[in-house]
Amino acid sequence: MNRRQQRGITLTSFLVVLAVLGFAAFIAMKLFPMYQEYYAVRSAMKGLSGEPGVGDMDPAKIQDLFFRRLYINYSENVKPADVKFERIDNGWQMRVNYEVRRDLVGNLDVVGKFDTTQDLTRQGSAE
Structure with missing residues (x-):
């Protein structure tokens, strides 16, 4: 009697792979908002440098402009x-x-x- 050999992944193996991928997606969903906020901070800092x-402004005024930009991006941390x-x-170096x-x-x-740091020069040019 000649048996055909089956190929492929078993149901148990498929469930293990699915669980690992699900856990990786769960971790990514937790980390994504943190990094999204970081890139909003970087973007606000680069915008200020322009x-x-x-570079001649008072630090309190620069900080106010910075937080106005972050408010638009719903930054809370x-x-x-x-x-x-x-x-x-x-000028100033903002950290x-x-x-x-x-x-x-x-x-x-x-x-x-x-x-993160950003130089804020008198000319208003980005680093």
Whole structure:
């Protein structure tokens, strides 16, 4: 008697692959908003660097403009205490350093630490 050999993946193997892919999608859904907010912060900082005369502005005014830009992107994790300014030769160096913590599963959290800088020069040109 000649048996045909079956090929392919069994139902159990398919369920294991599906569970792994589902868990990876779950992790991605938790991480995506954190990185989306980080790119909104970067975009706001780059936009500020293009403002004419930003290097001559008061840091409080620059911070106000920065948070107005973040408000449009529904950013909720960056606080005024996370934004620091340091005087450089031709303007300011703006640094945003913040942390985001999200629940993952049960008592496990995922933590994202974000730190970025942008030079804000008198000419208003991006770095």
